Amino acid sequence: MNTIDTITKKIVITENATDEMRQFLSENFSGANGCVICDSNTHSIAHNYHNYIGYNNIVSLDIHSHHAGESMIEACDEIVKNSQNGNPDYFIACGGGTIHDITRVIAHNYNKPFISFPTAASVDGFVSSVAPITTHSGMKITLASVAPVALFADISVLAEAPRRLTASGFGDIIGKYISLADWRIANLLLGESMDSEIISRMYDAVKSAVCADITDYKNFCVKLLEALVLSGLCMQSIGNSRPASGAEHHIAHFLEMDILEKNEHLHGENVAAGALMCAELYHELANAENIKFTENYAIEESLIKSYYGDLADMIIAENFPPYLNQITSEIFYDNLDEIRKIVKDIPPIQELEHMLSRAGINMPLIVDGSIILRLAPYIRSRFTLLKLCRCLEF
Numbered sequence: 001m002n003t004i005d006t007i008t009k010k011i012v013i014t015e016n017a018t019d020e021m022r023q024f025l026s027e028n029f030s031g032a033n034g035c036v037i038c039d040s041n042t043h044s045i046a047h048n049y050h051n052y053i054g055y056n057n058i059v060s061l062d063i064h065s066h067h068a069g070e071s072m073i074e075a076c077d078e079i080v081k082n083s084q085n086g087n088p089d090y091f092i093a094c095g096g097g098t099i100h101d102i103t104r105v106i107a108h109n110y111n112k113p114f115i116s117f118p119t120a121a122s123v124d125g126f127v128s129s130v131a132p133i134t135t136h137s138g139m140k141i142t143l144a145s146v147a148p149v150a151l152f153a154d155i156s157v158l159a160e161a162p163r164r165l166t167a168s169g170f171g172d173i174i175g176k177y178i179s180l181a182d183w184r185i186a187n188l189l190l191g192e193s194m195d196s197e198i199i200s201r202m203y204d205a206v207k208s209a210v211c212a213d214i215t216d217y218k219n220f221c222v223k224l225l226e227a228l229v230l231s232g233l234c235m236q237s238i239g240n241s242r243p244a245s246g247a248e249h250h251i252a253h254f255l256e257m258d259i260l261e262k263n264e265h266l267h268g269e270n271v272a273a274g275a276l277m278c279a280e281l282y283h284e285l286a287n288a289e290n291i292k293f294t295e296n297y298a299i300e301e302s303l304i305k306s307y308y309g310d311l312a313d314m315i316i317a318e319n320f321p322p323y324l325n326q327i328t329s330e331i332f333y334d335n336l337d338e339i340r341k342i343v344k345d346i347p348p349i350q351e352l353e354h355m356l357s358r359a360g361i362n363m364p365l366i367v368d369g370s371i372i373l374r375l376a377p378y379i380r381s382r383f384t385l386l387k388l389c390r391c392l393e394f
Helices: 017-028 043-048 052-056 068-082 095-108 154-162 162-175 176-190 194-209 216-237 248-257 265-289 301-320 331-341 347-361 369-379 385-391
Strands: 010-014 036-039 056-062 090-095 113-117 130-132 139-145 149-153
Touching: 010 017, 010 043, 010 176, 010 216, 017 090, 017 113, 017 149, 036 043, 036 095, 036 248, 043 090, 043 162, 068 095, 068 130, 090 095, 095 113, 095 130, 095 139, 149 154, 154 216, 162 176, 162 194, 162 265, 162 347, 176 194, 176 248, 176 265, 176 331, 176 385, 194 216, 248 265, 248 369, 248 385, 265 369, 265 385, 301 369, 331 385, 369 385
Parallel strands: 010 149, 036 056, 036 090, 090 113, 113 149
Antiparallel strands: 130 139
């Protein structure tokens, strides 16, 4: 599976994966001091493997959020520094997406390698080289981080994880329908660099997860994690999250910033909600007979200030310099037929809802979708079709 040029050179998803990990550590980190980072939910797994694998320290974090934040990273750093082995030679992330985001930032800050041991097929960030973090001020940013040198996943551990976590991972994968369409349209309208091989691999990953038989649950977990890992490898190869993150993730990040209301949903649940909202809007656009390009390039600063509050200046700065004005009405209309074709590669919302229902996903109740669709694109400067929609009437 791992033929892309990446930092993560070894990926093992099997029963008794700790045997493979112990061998890997013996061959690559013999005599080194390791540190495993986990939380209260995965501490027992880390503790069970403590002597078996041979790492020295266990840092168990008290995590009260589904999403990694600056305060968690600072708490982790403090525990590591004050531990018996304050300067480990390597780290092991034992847990889900939050633990992995924290570990990849800590490993980067210490300039040390880390190994991924996912305990649920819950996100595509296990082998990613980027870490979405919520700052103290509530802003969702991407911090400098590092990808793992290896990943080991125990099939039985994956299958025993709460099913909501697995469903969340499926939601993260479904979101790729939107992110890939956004990337292809960005290439079409703005000439943004695009890798056709990566695009193809990403679609293959989505298809593999969607076609997996959920009644064979262990195998479903394996197929889903393989798809999530491949998504992370594609991000590594490109050097950013473009293959796996578009308008659906901007909506997810917006929801996770608690701008409108407190959000207690998992990341993949928020991504799934964003994917449904985008799919409905994108198909409405593609099916519209009359589309007017308004050249409404202006950023809605008053709207941003009304909702983002103290974060408004950072949000406005994120959207400068504006680039939508590079897309003229001539460019848009010349490429409209191709945009329609790309959107048709996104399953209709009813089909997506069926997929998500089959996986048992629990999505946020969207109170005011229209305002979310207006505000979420400002989260990142990245082009999406959703961002372009403010220049369109249909």
